[in-house]
Amino acid sequence: MIRQDALDALPVRAALPGLADALEGHGTAVLVAPPGTGKTTLVPLVLAGLVGGGPARRVVVAEPRRIAARAASRRMAWLLGERSGESVGHTVRGERVVGRRTRVEVVTTGVLLQRLQRDQELAGVDVVVLDECHERHLDADTAAAFLLDVRQTLRPELRLVAASATTDAEGWAALLGGAPVVEAQGVSYPVEVVWAPPARPVRPPHGMRVDPALLAHVASVVRRALAERPGDVLCFLPGVGEIARVAGTLGALEGVDVLQVHGRAPAAVQDAVLAPGGRRRVVLATSVAESSLTVPGVRAVVDAGLAREPRVDHARGLSALATVRASRAAARQRAGRAGREAPGAVYRCWAEAEDARLPGFPAPEIKVADLTAFALQAAVWGDPGATGLALLDPPPGGAMAAAREVLTAIGAVDRAGRATGRGTLLARLGLHPRLGRALLDAVASGAGSPGTAAEVVALLSEEPPREYGDDLGSALRAARRGGDAYGARWRTETRRLRSAAGEDGPAAGAAGTAGDGPATGAGGPAGGLPAARRHGPAGGGTTAGVRGATGGGSAAGARGATGSGSAAGADGPAGIVAALAFPERVARKDGGSYLMASGTRAELSEGSALRGAPWIAVAVADRPVGRGHARVLLGAAIDEGVARRTASALLTEGEEVRWAGGDVVARRVERLGAIELAAHPLRDPDRALVRRALLEGLRKEGFGLLRGAEAAAGLRQRLAFLHRHLGAPWPDVRDEALHARVDEWLEPELSRARRRADLARIDAAQALGRLLPWSTGEAARLDELAPERITVPSGSRVRIDYGDPDRPVLAVKLQEMFGLQHSPEVAGVPVLVHLLSPAGRPAAVTADLASFWRDGYKGVRAELRGRYPKHPWPEDPAGAEPTRYTKARLGR
Incomplete structure (x- = not known):
């Protein structure tokens, strides 16, 4: 016997005429209806002609979860006064409850995909309802795409409804070819928001891990909700493990049943949740209770603020579920469960200031x-x-x-x-x-x-x-x-x-x-x-x-x-x-x-x-x-x-020549992916592989592996200075530039080398000399433009330090520069003069000797002449005779 009173009480009834018109005129529709309005139960019955007197049709309803598919099937059968498997049935993995008279079949989206692949026409099916589209499960998105393909190419008469509690209605309408959007108004009561963050900071979720301190806090908020609010308490947690842990923390509550609801829960527990009992209940649930299931009797919701989403770690080859912060859309869905039957409250286990930072919607699985x-x-x-x-x-x-x-x-x-x-x-x-x-x-x-x-x-x-x-x-x-x-x-x-x-x-x-x-x-x-x-x-x-x-x-x-x-x-x-x-x-x-x-x-x-x-x-x-x-x-x-x-495609065997332990290592190696199974020394490795390994060694350890690297370092610095200030044809001698031009300056010695010792026989300075601009004749001007040493007023030949290509440095004793009016230059660049004390310690630094003799020398003279009385400290250094010696030697 049809339970007409229960059917008449479902708010979605008011939207049925609009839905019928949309399907009649367009063939597709987007139905937006809050949880509990009857979109999952009354709408399929009406579309199938089982209630309301419409034409008889066969309707397939696709749900994202097995638990929701079973619950919807049983609820519709109850509304018709039948058992599941008669006019209404369901099919999920490993369970098929349908009969010859079945006109509404509730399936999971995975089952629907299987059917579409076997029978693209969906022979005998008149209407498909894709429920809970807002959850953006990959199977649901795929099924929608396949169904639209079927409508365009094989069965334009197939009717399609995308139904959801809250969804991107405009996006789905556009996807369905400009489908009409039909909205149903739900009956909801005010829900008070109670912010209940932990007293102390908790660690954010990472991977599958949730801070036990947060779960302990959630359990305490559940107890608080039981004490402050009448009716049942529905608590949202991310997964089975967290549900079990909170249940264990709650323990035995006097006069209260604690039920754990998730995809793995026994059918008896699922049935108990969907039917009100004589005792108060605490229902610990995953996101399955956001919109897929309607739990009666709930007056308070405790929201841990977490959800599970799939993630792929391509770098490590790992894919698994990850715990993330629930979106604001999910939080609204969860809160609405407290206002289904009477005014209620939602206890959110995070601070109000954090709410604006939550993501707006859950990430689509396809992403x-x-x-x-x-x-x-x-x-x-x-x-x-x-x-x-x-x-x-x-x-x-x-x-x-x-x-x-x-x-x-x-x-x-x-x-x-x-x-x-x-x-x-x-x-x-x-x-x-x-x-x-x-x-x-x-x-x-x-x-x-x-x-x-x-x-x-x-x-x-x-x-x-x-x-x-x-x-x-x-x-x-x-x-x-x-x-x-x-x-x-x-x-x-x-x-x-x-x-x-x-x-x-x-x-x-x-x-x-x-x-x-x-x-x-x-x-x-x-x-x-x-x-x-x-x-x-x-x-x-x-x-x-x-x-x-x-x-x-x-x-x-x-x-x-x-x-x-x-x-x-x-x-x-x-x-x-x-x-x-x-x-x-x-x-x-x-x-x-x-x-x-x-x-x-x-x-x-x-x-x-x-x-x-x-x-x-x-x-x-x-x-x-x-x-x-x-x-x-x-x-x-x-x-x-x-x-x-089992991993035969990852088996490889070949020559491996590489730089390891400071030298070339040549082996024939058998590998299973990254796992080395066996290795044998190679007596005559491929020369190209050896050359590559030597270059790898030069990159890792530097050109100091070559003979005379210290002398070559001075040449590199001089060339770097000229390249910096004069540009071409003077070469760029930075490491990356030398590696890029290795064929020009390190051959043929590199091709003949076999090991580290062979590199040590290559004269680095001679090899670098090949990069000088010999063809233009500029190479002959190297010592003129960037001399290794210059002669100072005392007659000494002092080395120039080109370590800083922007400004060469001349470190010389102060007395040897007496009489010089202007700072020396190389390639038109003034040298930075480090004036040293008689003991060789820095006394002053200047790029303008004339200015130093005029302004800076007096202070240096006053400080140092008492410390070094044997050395000359004339009052007029610009006109004095330069010297390398003490006053006594000068007197002789």
Whole structure:
């Protein structure tokens, strides 16, 4: 029996006529409706003709999360007085609840993408509703682009609704070809904002880390909200770990149930949250409760102000979720949950002054996430570069290039980026392409049966709880025997993957429940695509030898592999699968850490079960605050044979000639990426490589490696002075300029050199002389324009210091300059004269001797003649006789 009273109470009803007109006239619409108005429940029922008496249609509603898809399906079925699976059903990964009479099906965006790749026409579907568009999940953006492509090329009658609580309505309207925007007004009550920052500063989030002091503060604010406000309390936290920690801090609250809501929560807990109970509740939730779920009874919201977003560290080859400050848009969404049923309050755990510095909106996933799965989706769709897809934000070029490199290496796309037959198979699996590659190649690599490989891949497709430990083999055993919610989901996914990897081939089991969430791949044949996207498969098979972030698709053993080829012990399959999925993360123990094939170092935590393993395959890692090394969160022990086979595309062997330890080192080296496997000395290395190594040594250690470098330094300074003041044809002799012209001045000696000792035989000054302007005749004027020494009035020949090319320096005893009226010049530049005392210490500095004799000399004379009475100190130095001697010698 239809619950008409509940349907009539939904505020979105007032916007339904406008929505119907928009779809009738334009075929697309943007529906903006606050949470709780009924956009997710009433609108699909009306569009399907299940309520309101409209024509019967089949409607697909796409939700970003499994928990939201299930909840929406059950809510709509309840409104119709039915059970889920009758007129309304749902399909998520590993669960399909639909019947022959189903007219509204709620799916995840990942499942929708799978269907679009298998059947671009979406035969039998009349309307698609993309819900929660404001969250900008990558799968939702991709699905919207594909659907618009289908409408333009195959099915212009397919109706499309982009629905959201708060979104960029104008942007989505433009994307949908000028679609009308329909707004529904929600019923909301005043929400008081209570600023509740921690009393003491807390450390900002970094990676997945959240300061425990902040979580303790959040727990105290929850207690405060319980004491100050009636009803239930909804607390927003970034992830499962933080929810568990705050729940533990709260402990047992008298008369209050503490519920933990997230994607991994058991169905019973999810159901309990969505139904009001007799006792007060504290609901600790991730962002799933911002708009996807409506929690009844909430009068107070506690907002920790944090969110999780995907991030890729291309430099270290790591991708993971990162904790960030929640956007102002998310904060508004969260606050609104307190005013759904009555006046409420939101307790924000940050200072009011910080609010203006928060980002306006969450970052679109396409801008920050790993794009490997997206790139495969686009390639199978027929648009490898995604240049023809209607997207609110284009994918970053660097991230797409990195994704194509991975896909090429595993044989999913050809060199032009087009999907291969193997790529289509990978896409059908509903997994990230890396995990799909591991599932396809695991058996041939020695990982045991397809069932065992499926178990490990299922474990990697949803990271296991931290209490399972960091050893993938131990985590697998824990999942096998575990009776927790994770174990139940793992077993469901394992069954799906066993079917996909079984005797029927990887296409089996892909239908219907192939995958959901941002890690899904794409599937479907290349034929039958919209005309604008149609490209046939470029061929099956794999591609090996690709220089990149992953190993080749082939599971064949590599030449020269050592070991038996199977990891030791019962955990061998886990290591093989992890290494196949992340070949650039196979790592060998190197001192106190592990060196991964990617070149990144990784460390194990204290007490890790993997400590001591010579080789490991790193499945999950992050980078702790303040550390350059990665930290292994999940990995498995392997041996060298497994590392060689699974990462065979990273195997290289060749001559390496480089400058190391102060000399040329020439070896034949076998490497697995950055890991050196074996090395043997080279007796007759390639001369070009040796020359390059010698130049590397000169860059690192300087031209002091050449003979007579000290004398040559004086020549370089003189030439630098002339180049500075006269320019061409006098050469630039800075280090970078000399390296750029090395062929002109250091040959042929450099080509004959083989080691450091040979460099020490090259006369540096003679070599530099080749750069002098001999052809113009100017070289002969070197000593005239920049003499090494000049004769001073006493007759001494004193060296000029050209260390500062702007102003040469002449350091000479003061008495030797008597009688000289003007400062000496070289190349027209006055020399800076350092006048020294009889003991050789600086007494005065001047560039104008005449001025010094007139004004400065008196003070110097008064200070020094008593200290040096044996030396002449005439009253008129400008007219006195210069001398190198004391008064006694002058008298003789």
